[in-house]
Amino acid sequence: MWLPAFAHLLLCLGVGLATGTLGLTVIFAVTAFPLAALVQWKLPGHIVNGFIKAALFMGLSIVLIEQSGGMIEAHFSIFIMLAVLILYSDWRVIAFGGLVIAVHHALFTWLQYGGHVHLYQSVGSHGEKASLIASLLMHAGAVVAQVVVLGFLARELRHMVDDSLTVCEFAETASEGRLDMSLSSAQLTRPAIASISNMQQKLTGTLGAAREAAKQVNALGDGLFKAHDSVRSQARHNTAQVERVSAAATELAATTRESAEKTSQTRQLATEAELAAKSGGAKAASLRDAMQLLEENARNIASLLGEIDNITFQTNLLTLNASVEAARAGEHDRGFAVVASEVRTLAQRTSETAGRIRERVQQTETGVRSGVQQTQDVDQTMQQVMKTFQEVASRLAEIDHATSQQHLGIEDLDASVGEMQSSIQRSAHSLEDAHRLAEHLAQVATSLMASINEFTFHEDSIPSTTAKHDRPTLPAPSAASLNAPSPVT
Incomplete structure (x- = not known):
């Protein structure tokens, strides 16, 4: 002035x-x-x-x-x-x-x-x-x-x-972060102060809503962080489990591969045993035929021995007749009687020898008959063995096929487990990224809460999500409006 x-x-x-x-x-x-x-x-x-x-x-x-x-x-x-x-x-x-x-x-x-x-x-x-x-x-x-x-x-x-x-x-x-400035009702009748009050109310409501949202974001960030931490631990556990399953599948694949090879070898041995059994069966059949022929020959020998017995019997009769005739002839045919006696002795010896041969032939026939029976039993057994080997070979072929299919399935399982392991590793990387993002979100929410908490405002002026934004009743005029007049230069 x-x-x-x-x-x-x-x-x-x-x-x-x-x-x-x-x-x-x-x-x-x-x-x-x-x-x-x-x-x-x-x-x-x-x-x-x-x-x-x-x-x-x-x-x-x-x-x-x-x-x-x-x-x-x-x-x-x-x-x-x-x-x-x-x-x-x-x-x-x-x-x-x-x-x-x-x-x-x-x-x-x-x-x-x-x-x-x-x-x-x-x-x-x-x-x-x-x-x-x-x-x-x-x-x-x-x-x-x-x-x-x-x-x-x-x-x-x-x-x-x-x-x-x-x-x-x-x-x-x-x-300074204080939004709790009080305005009088007289001041609120003026447009500028009413606008300030409206801005204060809206800003307070916005900050209050932002604070609530920040609290929720902070809580969600903490929950998300903990959930990601739990999922990450579970993912690590799943990765370890899948690695063990992968190792077991690889070992099982090797085992089934070895089993398939051994089964194939066993099937080949069974085929060879079947061929050997067939060969043994053929030889047993030949032996059976030979034993039957031997039995028939023994019967023929017995028949021949019977003829020898007849001849011996007739010889004895002839020697007996010769002895009778020699006795009738007297001293002149004494030599003939001696010869007849020797012939009779020879006939007796022949009869005894024929008896012993018959006994031996009967024993041989009995043994041959028993051998023929045993040969027949062996032949039947060999037939059963051949059937058994054929069935074993068929079952081994089925087992070989099933083992091969199982081996292929286990190899597919091993490949699937490998892909699963790769997917879990990628998921683990994604979970690590999500974990870092959740941690960053929690830090941002905490920082936002700290920034909003720097503001001070009336709690009752924060509008609810359903209430209308009514103008609050503000008491007491400020000291600035009651100051003594001063020049404005």
Whole structure:
């Protein structure tokens, strides 16, 4: 406020030099300016400081009017300086300035009527009373109108300044993370403060919802982290199990391959044994035929021995007849009797030998018959053995085929287990990535919670997800709106 005051003082000094009234300006400046500076120093921001500034401005206008001899242009400085007082944003300061100039005009109108001063240029020093009163009323009406208009503008400007200060205070508190600034119901009637309140409410609701969401995200992040940790442990366990299954499948594949080879070898041995059994059966059949032929020959020998017995019997009869005839012949045929006796002895020996041969042949026939029976039994056994070997060979062929199929199936299982192992490894890598992402999500949620918790706001102003966003009732005006008027430069 000192800048317009000094500008006005310079104007008065210039007019004083031109009109020879410089002393009046100096006297006023030496008296009024130190007083205004002292009040501002002692009472900064007080309403008295505004009153002193208003009186100083009006005093400068009075000096200028007096220096110019009441020129109408000098009266314009009153309206200019009253307009400058609007910067105080307080109608009382403007009204006090109007009161000062009103008292001055009333007093100086009376003094002009007495011929002591010259306030109105259009009226003489000893003007008529009616003209002076008319001039006073015109000037008073203009000043009153100016004061009313400027007072209204100052009041509105005060509201705007208060609103600006409130907005600044809200911005400062919001920058510090505090959104719990209280606003009065009177303040909420003004658009700017209502917008700030609406923004505060929406921002509080948004931050509250963000805090709840951050809590949920934090909880979900923790749960996801734990779940991924459990799944990762299970995946590691599954990987170990699959590795063991893979090793077992590989070992089983090798075992089945070896079993298939041994089964094939056994089948070949069974085939060879079947051929050997067939050969043995053929030889047993040949032996059976030979034993049957031997039995038949033994029967033939027995038949021949029977003929020998007949011959021996007939020989004995002949020797007996010869002995009888020799006995009849007497001494002359004694030699014949000896021969007949020897022949009979030979026949007896032959009969005995034939008996022994018959016994041997009977024994041989019995043995041959037993051998033939055993050969038949052996032949039947060999036939059963051949059937058994054929069945064994058939079963071994089936086992060989089944073992081969089993080996192929186990190889497919081994390949499938290998693919499963690769898939589990890829899944393990994916789980590791997901685990890191879950850990990062938990860290981000924690950081978000920490950032949101830096803000302070009314818990009851957080709207629920189903409630409407009604304007909250805020108590108590802020201290900024009650501060003493101060100039806005």
